[in-house]
Amino acid sequence: MDVTVAIDCMGGDHGASVTVPAAIEWSRRDPSCRFILVGLEAVLQLELAKAGAASDSRFTIRHATEVVAMDEPPASALRGKKDSSMRVAIDLVKSGEAQACVSAGNTGALMAISRFVLKTLPGIDRPAIATMLPTVKGHTHILDLGANVDCSAEHLLQFAVMGSELVASVEMKPRPSVGLLNIGEEDIKGNETVKQAAELLRASGLNFYGNVEGDDIYKGTTDVVVCDGFVGNVALKTSEGLAQMLRTYLREEFGRNLLTRAAALVAMPVLKAFKRRVDHRRYNGASLLGLRGVVIKSHGSADAYAFRHAIQHAVEEVRTGVLDHITQRMAAQQKVQA
Amino acid sequence: MDVTVAIDCMGGDHGASVTVPAAIEWSRRDPSCRFILVGLEAVLQLELAKAGAASDSRFTIRHATEVVAMDEPPASALRGKKDSSMRVAIDLVKSGEAQACVSAGNTGALMAISRFVLKTLPGIDRPAIATMLPTVKGHTHILDLGANVDCSAEHLLQFAVMGSELVASVEMKPRPSVGLLNIGEEDIKGNETVKQAAELLRASGLNFYGNVEGDDIYKGTTDVVVCDGFVGNVALKTSEGLAQMLRTYLREEFGRNLLTRAAALVAMPVLKAFKRRVDHRRYNGASLLGLRGVVIKSHGSADAYAFRHAIQHAVEEVRTGVLDHITQRMAAQQKVQA
Numbered sequence: 001m002d003v004t005v006a007i008d009c010m011g012g013d014h015g016a017s018v019t020v021p022a023a024i025e026w027s028r029r030d031p032s033c034r035f036i037l038v039g040l041e042a043v044l045q046l047e048l049a050k051a052g053a054a055s056d057s058r059f060t061i062r063h064a065t066e067v068v069a070m071d072e073p074p075a076s077a078l079r080g081k082k083d084s085s086m087r088v089a090i091d092l093v094k095s096g097e098a099q100a101c102v103s104a105g106n107t108g109a110l111m112a113i114s115r116f117v118l119k120t121l122p123g124i125d126r127p128a129i130a131t132m133l134p135t136v137k138g139h140t141h142i143l144d145l146g147a148n149v150d151c152s153a154e155h156l157l158q159f160a161v162m163g164s165e166l167v168a169s170v171e172m173k174p175r176p177s178v179g180l181l182n183i184g185e186e187d188i189k190g191n192e193t194v195k196q197a198a199e200l201l202r203a204s205g206l207n208f209y210g211n212v213e214g215d216d217i218y219k220g221t222t223d224v225v226v227c228d229g230f231v232g233n234v235a236l237k238t239s240e241g242l243a244q245m246l247r248t249y250l251r252e253e254f255g256r257n258l259l260t261r262a263a264a265l266v267a268m269p270v271l272k273a274f275k276r277r278v279d280h281r282r283y284n285g286a287s288l289l290g291l292r293g294v295v296i297k298s299h300g301s302a303d304a305y306a307f308r309h310a311i312q313h314a315v316e317e318v319r320t321g322v323l324d325h326i327t328q329r330m331a332a333q334q335k336v337q338a
Numbered sequence: 339m340d341v342t343v344a345i346d347c348m349g350g351d352h353g354a355s356v357t358v359p360a361a362i363e364w365s366r367r368d369p370s371c372r373f374i375l376v377g378l379e380a381v382l383q384l385e386l387a388k389a390g391a392a393s394d395s396r397f398t399i400r401h402a403t404e405v406v407a408m409d410e411p412p413a414s415a416l417r418g419k420k421d422s423s424m425r426v427a428i429d430l431v432k433s434g435e436a437q438a439c440v441s442a443g444n445t446g447a448l449m450a451i452s453r454f455v456l457k458t459l460p461g462i463d464r465p466a467i468a469t470m471l472p473t474v475k476g477h478t479h480i481l482d483l484g485a486n487v488d489c490s491a492e493h494l495l496q497f498a499v500m501g502s503e504l505v506a507s508v509e510m511k512p513r514p515s516v517g518l519l520n521i522g523e524e525d526i527k528g529n530e531t532v533k534q535a536a537e538l539l540r541a542s543g544l545n546f547y548g549n550v551e552g553d554d555i556y557k558g559t560t561d562v563v564v565c566d567g568f569v570g571n572v573a574l575k576t577s578e579g580l581a582q583m584l585r586t587y588l589r590e591e592f593g594r595n596l597l598t599r600a601a602a603l604v605a606m607p608v609l610k611a612f613k614r615r616v617d618h619r620r621y622n623g624a625s626l627l628g629l630r631g632v633v634i635k636s637h638g639s640a641d642a643y644a645f646r647h648a649i650q651h652a653v654e655e656v657r658t659g660v661l662d663h664i665t666q667r668m669a670a671q672q673k674v675q676a
Contacts, residue, residue: 073526136583146521149529183484183571191487191568214575218583230529231572233521234565237552238573239580245474245556246584246616253612260608267605270598274591278584 012104020047077109100294123330135220146233153196179212179222285310350442415447438632461668473558491534517550517560623648
């Protein structure tokens with residue numbers, strides 16, 4: 001199936017020097033994927049030429065004069081920069097010229113502009129940010145990761161439907177299990193919102209596993225983990241911090257003296273295999289789920305390898321029709337409730 | 339300074355076979371520490387005899403016939419088991435026979451009984467659970483870890499005061515820095531409670547750093563990290579899950595074949611040094627902070643080495659007068675507000 005992806009080429013820490021090579025790399029693997037590269041025309045032409053793709057008809061350039069800064073307030077990006085590469089890329093999804101948009105830019109701005117331009121799917125009050133994380137068993141999907149700091153039980157139910165349909169579509173798992181992030185497995189645990197959400201989930205027809213705790217994320221207890229954006233964001237960033245600390249410790253211990261450095265040489269192939277396995281770049285690309293269009297947020301510091309994975313997520317979501325499935329499921333859900 | 343610690347010897351996964359040896363081990367390092375061992379007399383006598391400490395006058399046994407089960411509802415432990423080792427140990431703190439209590443038992447029950455028997459310090463509405471975590475720079479203290487699922491801004495301020503006085507006392511750091519766990523550094527981030535808490539903290543006279551994010555915990559950005567119990571519990575358990583997954587991965591990669599196992603042998607001293615450094619047993623012992631008495635919760639699965647660290651925390655909190663400092667600070671705080 002032909003897919004056209006709009007790339008916000010100027011977003012992120014590295015801009016076009018990462019986004020364009022990533023798109024070209026993906027185009028080599030996926031001949032039926034087309035790209036609209038959005039940003040400063042001269043810069044994008046140069047990047048295409050550098051990679052020998054200047055004459056590849058699958059790439060078109062859409063000139064955009066502005067760039068949303070990484071620390072720019074979302075409201076200013078939304079109101080003040082109508083010709084930013086981010087805004088133009090999202091507009092292309094709205095107009096139907098592209099089916100998905102990928103950006104490594106400012107998350108808050110991307111969410112604000114996407115919501116304003118694309119609106120949410122029927123039955124969805126708020127979009128959520130979903131990402132994949134590695135687990136002992138494989139991987140899991142967790143949402144929301146920070147789009148919504150105050151969630152009602154109904155919002156958590158909507159996140160569960162979206163996460164469930166995402167996994168069902170993209171991973172072809174018919175009834176993915178859904179866990180509700182809490183501070184204990186028992187029903188009496190947690191705050192009022194979480195308790196109410198558990199009741200809604202039990203009645204939802206989803207494959208609801210019940211409450212899960214923080215350690216269940218990496219145990220891979222469920223296919224989907226649902227939580228409010230405050231908790232999800234803290235869980236994700238805490239993980240990043242811990243992983244970084246352990247990396248530092250491991251490097252320090254192996255670098256301590258000549259003997260440990262020799263041991264590091266011997267252990268290098270194993271350490272590399274370990275590193276590959278936990279390489280967060282393979283998990284790059286969070287879905288802004290619940291919008292009328294596929295929008296994928298890449299990590300701002302992504303390199304071309306990581307950004308390519310974000311593109312891959314966008315393409316998979318389009319090809320497997322995630323958004324249609326969410327819409328259908330929400331309609332069925334509301335019929336049951338009515 | 340002489341300190342008497344009451345040990346709930348029957349709590350935790352291993353009971354007296356861990357708690358008594360840990361107490362004996364600590365008594366060898368700290369001659370002016372006395373212990374009241376609470377539990378089944380015959381069992382405790384046997385454990386003392388096994389370790390050659392039967393005639394050591396620093397150990398007394400207080401017979402208690404019941405044990406709080408690890409999965410027992412707190413209310414049932416509180417109302418139904420007046421002669422549990424946990425309850426009797428806490429009663430000893432209340433009566434002044436002991437200055438601190440250490441238990442590896444059921445957290446919910448320990449909190450409920452401690453709150454009922456000891457009450458909270460003046461100015462403190464709710465006790466919080468605080469623990470130490472390793473960081474790139476050293477370590478940090480985080481609270482609350484699950485005692486309070488719904489916190490007001492005032493509660494978060496009280497946690498900050500308690501955490502700050504804990505670090506000031508035990509680590510002799512005059513003005514420990516305090517971070518408020520949030521999903522962004524900017525003031526506009528987070529939910530209403532967190533925003534209000536930030537305002538209270540700015541006006542509090544504490545050394546308030548501002549908002550911190552999840553990764554700041556392990557970066558060691560601040561000496562104290564304050565959050566509500568839901569978020570803190572998820573952050574802690576998520577960390578445990580991630581650490582466990584990375585251990586599994588590392589073991590799998592080093593165990594893959596003969597070559598990698600040979601590499602593991604060569605790297606063993608380094609891996610052991612790494613393991614020592616992240617050994618969570620050294621961080622065992624969470625403070626139930628804000629009660630009129632020192633109560634330390636050990637991990638249920640603690641071994642004697644880990645439990646000894648929990649005892650050490652108890653002794654340090656008594657000797658450095660943490661609770662007096664919290665009381666004084668709260669009184670000063672309330673004078674400012676009045």
